[in-house]
Amino acid sequence: MELDLTSLTTEQRNLQTNSIDTLGTLDILTVINQEDQGVSLAVKKVLPQIGVAVDLISQAFEKGGRLFYIGAGTSGRLGVIDAAECPPTFSTPPEQVQAIIAGGAEAMFDAIEGAEDDSRQGRVDLSTRNLTSDDVVVGITASGRTPYVIGALEAAKELGLKTISLSCNPDSVVSKVVDQSIEVVVGPEILTGSTRMKAATAQKMVLNMLTTASMIKMGKVYENLMVDVNATNLKLMERAKNIVLTVTGITYKDAEELLEKTGYEVKTAIVMHKADVPLVVAKESIQKSNGFVKKAIEAAKRFN
Incomplete structure (x- = not known):
């Protein structure tokens, strides 16, 4: 089946980097750095939407609910990283913030690209987590159209869970199936379509915000100190x-x-x-x- 990706900003060519293959090392790095500077500004534009998402997550935590990240490829790996960092930083139980990646644990280290196309598997993988209506699911997809993620989010909605999407394209498909969408439009990538770059940076920033702000609202921070740090080393x-x-x-x-x-x-x-x-x-x-x-x-x- 042919996919038309031309409408996605993350798949368009970046006119600022057309000649990057002719540059010297320092000039290549300068161009990358210049492009990266726009990422935080793109995140700033969607702070109100991130705020709504934080409130949904903290409300879930207050009721004993859990946060689930679900994604594929780089997006899925970013979810795994953020979830894994919560127990040592905030002394949360491992089950409070969980990450599901298309292709399973193996996909964390080896690319299993075809796994993202299976919407049914997204449903199946989420359903194994003994979901309750107090849980909340965040679907992470730079393109905003990943079938695996959309399948999982649709399943979550059917079960009455609150749902959030994090994408990097305007008017994303995934935005239409969730309670709260976050669209961080970072523009065309430095390397066309390589969403491991600006899109991934934006996603990492937003995920940091979601868990950090939620944990602050749960009393995990005193002033700006990690007073719930789990001192295991x-x-x-x-x-x-x-x-x-x-x-x-x-x-x-x-x-x-x-x-x-x-x-x-x-x-x-x-x-x-x-x-x-x-x-x-x-x-x-x-x-x-x-x-x-x-x-x-x-x-x-x-x-x-």
Whole structure:
């Protein structure tokens, strides 16, 4: 079946890079850099749509729902990356943010290009996740027409889930099947059709926003500090100590001792010191405050 891709901006030729094959190394890099500078401006234009998506995701989290990313190729890999980074950054359970990529885990490392054309498989792969109406699905597709992604989103809609699309073309097909569309129009690629470049950069920026903003709204951040960091290695343990001493003003040694008492729970250590309460009270205050540290400190102070 012949596909007409000529209407997609991501498939059109970029007049600014027509002669890139004749340039020297530094000039090639300069052209790429100049094109990349427009990506953040394209994202800026759709901040209101991203905001609606963040609210849908955070509302799902508040109800105990999960976030699912689904995509193919580069788009799918970006979803996997963002999902994988949530547990160490925010101490979320692995099931809270999940990624599904066309072709399965193997496609993360080896291109399985034909997998994106199977809309039925998109439905099947999503259905294996024991979905509930509290979950939300984000379909990621630079072209906005990937059958695998559209099939999954249609299945999600049929089950009553909230759905979001992230594409890089205006008036995308995928935008018509979701509750909230995000179309980051970055224009023609540096290499014609190579959406691993500007489109992928835009998608990575938006995915960062979706999870980071949602986690902030869930109390996972105090000021601009990752107070729910999961200190599972030496680097993260050091980060935890630095966060505690930054917030409390105590010494490095005292921060280390305090964290050892809490099992390296940064939030608990902060509340214990700020409110001058024992471990049990700090934990209870955090729980009653739904994870928000500032509220937990005030609640713990009332205990005294």
